[in-house]
Amino acid sequence: MDFTHAKVRMRTLASGNELNIPVFRFRGDAGKKVYIQANIHGPEVAGIAALYRLVGLLAQEKAIHGEITVVPSINPVGFDQKYNGLQVGYADPNEYVVGNFNRTYQLLVGSKPAGDEAIDPDDPKKVILEDFVAAHLKSDVATIQKDFRAELRAALEDLRAKKGRTGMRYGLQLALTAQEMSFDADYVVDLHTDARGLYYGYAYAENVESFRTFHMPLMIRLSPEDWDGVFDEAFMLPWIKLRRAFKKAGRDLPWAELDKVAITPELGNADEVNTQLAQEDAQRIMNFLRYKRVLDGEPIAPKGEVLATEFKYRDHYYAPAGGLIFWHRKPGEMIKAGELMATILRPGEVDAKGAAAEVEVRASEPGLLLVVARSHVAHQGIEICSILTHLKPL
Secondary structure, eight states, rough: EEEEEEEEEEEEOTTTTTTEEEEEEEEEEEEEEEEEOOOOTTTOOOOHHHHHHHHHHHOOOOOBBEEEEEEESHHHHHOOOOEEEEOOOSSSSSSSSSOGGGGGOOOEEEOOSSSSSSOOOTSSSEEEEHHHHHHHSSHHHHHEEEEHHHHHHHHHHHHHHHHBTOOOOHHHHHHHHHHHTTTTTTTEEEEEEEEEEOOOEEEEEHHHHHHTOOOOOEEEEEOOOOOOOHHHHHHHHHHHHHHHHHHHHTTTHHHHHHHHEEEEEEEETTTOOOOHHHHHHHHHHHHHHTTSBBBSSSOOOOSSOOOEEEGGGEEEEEEESEEEEESSOOTOOEETTTTTEEEEEEEEEEEETTTTEEEEEEEEOEEEEEEESSSSSEEEHHHTEEEEOOEOOO
């Protein structure tokens, strides 16, 4: 096994100092390529601790079948943002158009224009699925994978060249760097945390069995019809769309032969680390790697029930008024329709009897309270919690 540690420069500051990302690579004999990252958002630090524990565990393995790239903190700009003791860093405040760091990834595939519409040569190149399928309709799966990756690489290179003509905003630079390190992987894992809530994760239907190996109780199933510029989408959708294009042309490519996995675990609370949980989270990934035969040894079989729902059935609740939030229910509890979840004390307002005015927050549908906001102070319109509805055993 070969182990290397490098740093990739992400930003040069006005002072001349540099912000870098650490990259750990483990290479063994022939096998699959794995890419694992964490901390795309500044407060999501549990994944950093987990991945440094993972690096230590991988260093003790006698053999690795393939290649594993581990990036414990992909986003130094987000990680370094701290205001009045609170970890922030969901977007770059130095950009005029501020956007979520996990909404800037690029979809590298497209379809042929309809009718006489032509592709603008000044636009970044995409892999045109119909053209690729026509050229590879009778190719073996190994050739399809190799050539498709080459096309994805060319699209990334063209995108960087064209978007970089006048310099590049940091959010896009960050996305392209992560995609350049991961586009040719077979399996990707992107560690996140939420505000104050449960362990859960995102995955596509194609990856249900892989998701089980992470031993998380809740799964939100992603839809291949959606595109929000998120990392797991940017990795998986080209392969899902490729398979669909082949099927439309009359050839069914079994997903087991393509064998692509993207898992997005949400590791509990933002802005927190815990020694025991970091070790357990690293072991979740080790278990997945054993399941996929990247590492030797038998994986631990999933224990307990996993509940799943569709992405569209995660209901976000927003503060109906500004004030102080009193929670009456906590994450993990089942909520009935109409049930009181919280009240918001409205400073400066009193009712007819002179008592402090409060606004109720009630559930519109039954479900599982998944996450509540980190702060008990809310402006009107700020997201304060989310509920999973339509949950069913996986």
